[in-house]
Amino acid sequence: MKTFHIEAPSKQLDAALTEKINLKTKPLGALGVLEQIAFQVGKIQQTLSPQLNNPTIIVFAGDHGIAEEGVVNPYPQAVTAQMVYNFVQGGAAINAFSQLNNIKLEVVDAGVAHDFDPSLPIIHTKIAYGTANYRLQKAMTDAQRDIAIKAGAIIVKSxxxxxxxxIGFGEMGIGxxxxxxxxxxxxxxxxxEDCTGAGTSHNNDLLQRKIEVLKSVQAFxxxxxxxxxxxxxxxxxxxxxxVGAILQAAELKMVIVIDGFIVSTALLTxxxxxxxxxxxxxxxxxxHENGHQALLRNLAxxxxxxxxxxxxxxxxxxLAMPLIQAAVAFLNNMSSFAEAKVSNIES
Structure with a gap:
């Protein structure tokens, strides 16, 4: 597998960042979580005046061999390819939110079970036409896994x-x-049971069948x-x-915005x-996915x-990226008590 050089950000500016945040014209802690985000972004970039440039979301699409059976998914596998076309045509929720918030959107064919025209404006990095069925064998070979990790890293570096x-990541893949x-x-x-939710279904019978199938996969x-x-x-x-995309983004000291359940499990890896x-x-x-809530608790x-x-x-x-931008905006643009000539009763 490709190796990465990833170090935790230096603590050298921690005290200065905390002081800058605390001396803004507000009561201590009054901007709540935004203060934590401002501190984190400043620490990642190792500056008291961080900048967020060209926010980007990359949506990776791939199919899963298990989905061909229809035992864990209410929608047919063909929906993965159909949604890729919807992304390209600008008709999905991610298109609406990206356009609203001036976020660049890229779509990647990581392994969709469909032939896309090479001229389609997506990133064509298909590993195979979906993974193998993990009820019968490993989903992918070690070589395919390593190629996929490297491909994700190359896309982020670009x-x-x-x-x-x-940068943030999204996904599309039935199953x-x-x-x-x-x-x-x-x-x-x-x-x-604690990791499995209904996915795109509200059907409790499907959920119970899904859990039983996944138990058998674990045993196999x-x-x-x-x-x-x-x-x-x-x-x-x-x-x-x-996984490769997240690791490359960390090596490049980018701010990584983690989306939902699927992206969070890539992060676990x-x-x-x-x-x-x-x-x-x-x-x-x-x-709203049951497993995601437990996963976040596990990560604290x-x-x-x-x-x-x-x-x-x-x-x-x-939806979260504008809040991160707001945190950086207050850190950079909000006056301190001294600059505004406002009395700081807590000093």
Whole structure:
């Protein structure tokens, strides 16, 4: 696998950042979580005057072999490709939110079971026409996993070279909540029941069948040897590419906006390899997916939003990015007590 050089941000400016935040014309802590975000972004960039440039969201799309059976998903596998076309045509929720908030949107064919015309304006990095069915074998070979991780890293490096220093990730892949549940259960050691939600369905019977199928998958793959092996066994190509994307973004000291359940399980894989990655992550929201809430508790992190989203696509990240920009704006543009000649009763 490609190796990365990822270090936790230096604490050298911690005291100065805290002082700058505290001396703004407001009571101590009055901007709440925005103060924490401002501190984190300043620390990531190692400056008292951080800048967020060319915010970008990359949506990775891939199919899952299990979805061909229809045992864990209410929608047919063909929906993955159909939604890629919808992204290109500008008709999805992520398009609406990205356009509203001036976020650049890129769509990646990581492994969709469909032939896209090479002229379609997406990033064509198909590993295969979907993963294998993990009820029968590993979802991908080790070589495919490593190619996917490297591809995700290359895509992020390109975004960085085009001037982006804040990046979020989304995904599209029928069946990928099942892959995410399996990965979460492996990395957190939580029972599969606690990691599995309805996904795109409200059908309780489907949920119970999904849990039973995933239990059988865990039993079939009882001898996983490492985090990378778990990714190859259960993951999708879109998830593996997001692992590489997250790791590359951390190496480049970008602000990484973590979306919902699927992206968070890619993060779990990245953290198992390079724990310092979490220092670069801002968690966008708590989704309505059961496993995501437990995963966030496991990481002991507090997301910015609670909107009961369960859509994916990077929609939560697109909604959170303006709040991160607001945090940086107050740090840079809000007057201090001294500048405004306002008495600081707490001094």
């Amino acid at each position: 975004a960085f070279e085009q001037g982006s220093n804040m 990928n909540t099942s892959a995410a549940a399996l990965l979460m259960s492996y990395f957190t050691q939580a029972p599969i 793959h009882a001898n996983i040897t490492s985090p990378l092996d778990a990714l190859a066994t259960f993951g999708g190509f879109e998830i593996a590419m997001m 990245a953290l198992a390899l390079y724990p310092a990655v979490i220092e670069y992550c801002v968690f966008a929201h708590t989704s 992190v507090k997301p910015l939003l609670q909107l009961d989203l369960r859509l994916g696509e990077g929609t939560g990240a697109a």
